Amino acid sequence: MAGGKPRHFVISKNLMIGLGVRLKGNPCQPYSNDFRVHIPENTLFTYPDISIVCGDIVSSAVDEESYVHPVIIIEILSPSTKQYDRGEKFKLYRDIPTLKEYILIDSDSINIESFRINSHGNWELYEYRNLEDELSLPAVRISLPLQDIYEGTKLSEVSKKVEQ
Numbered sequence: 001m002a003g004g005k006p007r008h009f010v011i012s013k014n015l016m017i018g019l020g021v022r023l024k025g026n027p028c029q030p031y032s033n034d035f036r037v038h039i040p041e042n043t044l045f046t047y048p049d050i051s052i053v054c055g056d057i058v059s060s061a062v063d064e065e066s067y068v069h070p071v072i073i074i075e076i077l078s079p080s081t082k083q084y085d086r087g088e089k090f091k092l093y094r095d096i097p098t099l100k101e102y103i104l105i106d107s108d109s110i111n112i113e114s115f116r117i118n119s120h121g122n123w124e125l126y127e128y129r130n131l132e133d134e135l136s137l138p139a140v141r142i143s144l145p146l147q148d149i150y151e152g153t154k155l156s157e158v159s160k161k162v163e164q
Contacts, residue, residue, distance in 0.1 A: 005078065005107060007153045008049075008076050008107045010151075010153050011076050011105055011149060011153060012032070012076055014149050014152070015030075015050055015074060015105075015149060018148050018149065019050070019052065023140060023142065027055050028052050028053065028054040028071060028139075028140045029052065029053060030050055030051070030052050032049075032050060033047045033049050033050070034047070035067065036067070037067060037070055038060035038063060038066035038067065038068055039068070039092060039096055041095035042092050042095045044092045045066055046092075048070070048073045048074065048075060050074040051072065052072040052074075052140060053067065053069060053071065054140070068098075069098040070096065070098065070099060071099065071101070071139050072100065072101040072103065072140065073093055073103070074103040074104075074105065075105070076105045076107050077105060077108075078107060082104075082106075085104060086104060090102060090115070100116065100117055100138075101115065101117075102115040102123075103115075103137075109155065110130070110131060110150055111127070111128070112129075112146065112149070113125060113126075113127055114126040114127070114135065114136070114137075116138065128146055130146065131145075131146050132147070134146065
């Protein structure tokens with residue numbers, strides 16, 4: 001997200017490092033927000049904060065600079081985009097036939113919403129709200145500690161003050 005807050009950048013950096021380390025040598029790899037996704041089914045071109053593609057990168061038939069077939073999309077929420085990310089954007093993302101998980105990470109509080117498609121083709125919500133939790137990404141068989149995701153954001157200090 002252009003013009004984002006410092007926490008947004010810290011969370012994005014932490015995710016890219018954590019995903020990169022855990023997916024090293026794996027056919028699934030993370031890509032930053034410079035990697036444009038095209039959804040031919042609804043013609044959307046978008047720049048997710050982070051996406052994970054398994055196997056070869058497949059370029060869009062419409063634009064060689066865009067790709068199709070992400071398995072996981074991660075959006076880091078900001079006040080100005082959170083409604084769109086949760087609503088219309090998620091609706092558009094659901095048209096991606098390869099998408100297995102859609103992750104929304106709050107940058108103002110310790111809160112992660114993980115939507116996963118189940119065996120019946122329905123999206124299920126899993127929530128993570130404690131720094132002791134681990135974000136599970138079953139589509140790529142890894143998990144990331146929330147402590148690592150939110151490291152350097154000072155949200156752990158805010159959360160401790162709220163608990164007292």
